[in-house]
Amino acid sequence: MTAKSPHAPIEELVSVRDWLRYAVTSMTRAGLSYGHGTTNAVDEAAYLILATLDLPIDDINPWLDCRLTLAERESIDAVIAKRIETRKPAAYITNSAYIQGHKFYVDERVIVPRSFIGELLVQDQLAAIVPDPLAVQRVLDLCTGSGCLAILAAEAFPNARVDASDISADALAVAKRNIDAYGLDKRVRLFKADLFEGLPAATYDLIISNPPYVTAEAVAAFPPEYQAEPTLAHLGGEDGMDLVRKILDGAPDRLSPAGSLIVEIGAGQDALEASRPGLPFLWLDSETSQGEVFALLANDLK
Template sequence: MDNLITIRDVLRYAVTRFNKAGLAHGHGATNALDEAAFLILESLKLPVDDINPWLEAHLTKAELQELLALIETRITTRKPAAYLVKRTYMQGIPFYVDERVIIPRSYIGEMMAKGLLTDLEVDFHAAESVLDLCTGSGCLAILAAAQFPNAEIHAADLSKDALAVAAINVKEHDLEDRITLHQGDLFKALGKTKFDFIISNPPYVAKAEVDAFPPEYAAEPQMAHLGGEDGFDLVRRIILEAPRHLNAGGGLLCEVGTGGEILEADFPDLNFFWLDSEESEGEVFFLRF
């Protein structure tokens, strides 16, 4: 490569290298092209929504060296690109991430950001208290602050490391006066506090699937994925314990992936309302108790 290398050249090079290496994608990008574009744009501090305006831009020697090093690191370590640049985006909103947290991706986040929760018949402006359970990086709590504009937001997680990352994001989004972080095992972190609405994207991956993870997914904290033999150990606990932590008329919005029929069989007396998004079908439920 000479001194007149363009972003287009590096993008083509990265896609070829990624495809030859057989990398796994799914942490904000679903294919080699999108992940390469993200890695390049974020590294250069350019808007990550569209690489096309920048394709013919020439790179300085320092920029080129940095990008080539990132591409090589992505291949040799198999760490997701978001960990390498310490940044990811959910519905266009930036979040700091590192290896202490799962890289956020959530259908609930999509639903809140795109206004897809209208079928719940919830007065979002009237809610005074909202809990984000298993908050991880704090992304859903931060999105919930916009969805519930008048509510105090509480965010809980078992992992102290994850909460340290959540604190970074809460501060970056200037929400320290609205979001309170709690450390503990599910509702144990909240005592007897009750909420108008509970949101949760808990670990829900079955053990066999976790054991078969490609290196990219194995690079994330296992506790953020593992939900027991069938994936629903924590989900069952949340369903059983949530009624004691909800105010009258409150509800639980929970992401569980596929296999919802298992939960319906386990809780035949509950009326699960399954929601779809633009990217999912029936992987999030809403319950009023």
Template sequence: MAKPVKPAARRAGAGSKFAKVARGELLTLLDFVRFAVSRFVEAKLVFAHGTTDPVAEAAFLVCEALHLHPDQLDTFAAARVTAAEAKAILDLIERRVRTRKPAAYLVNKIYMRGVPFYVDERVIVPRSFIGEILDSHLGAGEDGGYALLGDPAEVEHVLDLCTGSGCLAILAARHFPNAQVDAVDISKDALAVAARNVSEHGLEERVKLHRGNLFAPLGDMRYDLIISNPPYVDAEGMAALPLECRAEPKLAFDGGADGLDLVRRILNEAGTHLTPQGGLLCEIGRGRERLEAACPQLPLLWLDSEDSEGEVFWIAAADLG
């Protein structure tokens, strides 16, 4: 008589190397992180969806399986894992390797600036540098003054174009405590995810979602700040997207032949939607040279973050005309 398949083998895939990890070989959280790192490196996975390397991704998945915030890993690194928890962790590791889907889709969560957001395949996995730049360049300066925009408490109206999951709109609402935030996306599916995040963060009264093509649904509304992380991948980049990125909505990546189709439109139209002292903050990836060549008359200020250099620009309303 054939032996019954054990639940752990069913869940992780009968016969897989993950199912065959002997009980007792991996004991602590750190053991499982190390095991995941080895499997991710062996499988040549790509990391660009909220984590930038296999160690960070392994820590993220292990903590999510155990309902821990990633910041708690060090506290519990030496803690033992139960048999049921081990099965859940190994299942996530196996699914990440087998499906090549971004880890955020497997657990329906991503963190930006330490803040959790719900995500699924209807939206691109958030990984914008703008969240960090809101803190580093649009808040109180080290000398007690204010950078670029003035006192965050005096900002009244913010617009997030191509909002996707709504994460940047929500971070903006948290950063500018007295601001009303409009968030626009052309995708009905993306706005459904954004609505869930706005509700979960209790911001329904301050963040309003609009469906439409860039500025089209906003009338003649003007803003103190416009932020945008639009599609900016060029045709060559679209053809070379790794499997992880191919699991995400194509609409969220495709920026046209040179990657600047939407960026040009935003620059052309933003001036009529900014207050006189306002400005535009826009992320364009590695398109700096192309944009500077296309718009040499614009005094773009390029801003760096901890993990990027010259991928986000600022331009004041007065310089847009």
């Protein structure tokens, strides 16, 4: 059953603080699920309010005591009601998602960006395996979705040309919009491809991928927020590692001799290591993840 949004007493809620409290209460009572940029009702409500008011999304505190016009209150009420009634992720309602301060356009054609690889690219340019970012000449982003990782890679490795691919034509349309918005259309090329099949003949200094890695059982149990995303972007087979293993099989022919492979796999570490016991996986932990992103060198794969 779809949760019903209570009618907001617009005349009584006059400040940002009032609307934050109201939104948190309403969203909590509706039993919403989170995980698309926020993890709780307070942060999600703050994001929706700030985005609706075109304010910086990093901190609501400076604005809490600001009074709102009637039109602003009506807009916030509509957004909160839409979040509750549709159970769509907030990013689809605002058509925007953020990774490390970088804003990307998103809609229902792509999964909401939330990759830990993006965090690593921005924070240290994958320093654990890429000692000299300026030496990286060619990068491949498999399963690019919204194009966010291709864009962050282009920024992290300023001398590199980036190829980005996806099996979904809809996703590639969204990726093009983001690449154009960042002015990277001359450095980032898009390809419709099934992993490596359909790509031009080339080898890469770095291959990155945030592929579908959710188990079939988990996908079947998704709450509405996750069901709103393309199933194709989540489903990774019985143990979640079907596409990851295909990437491992195809990567050796696509990596330069000193190249590296970086893949995000969610909670699949045990399943992957059990299926490929001979590979020396290096796990790249970040501030918000542990054991969810691995690295392998070209020599490791051969």
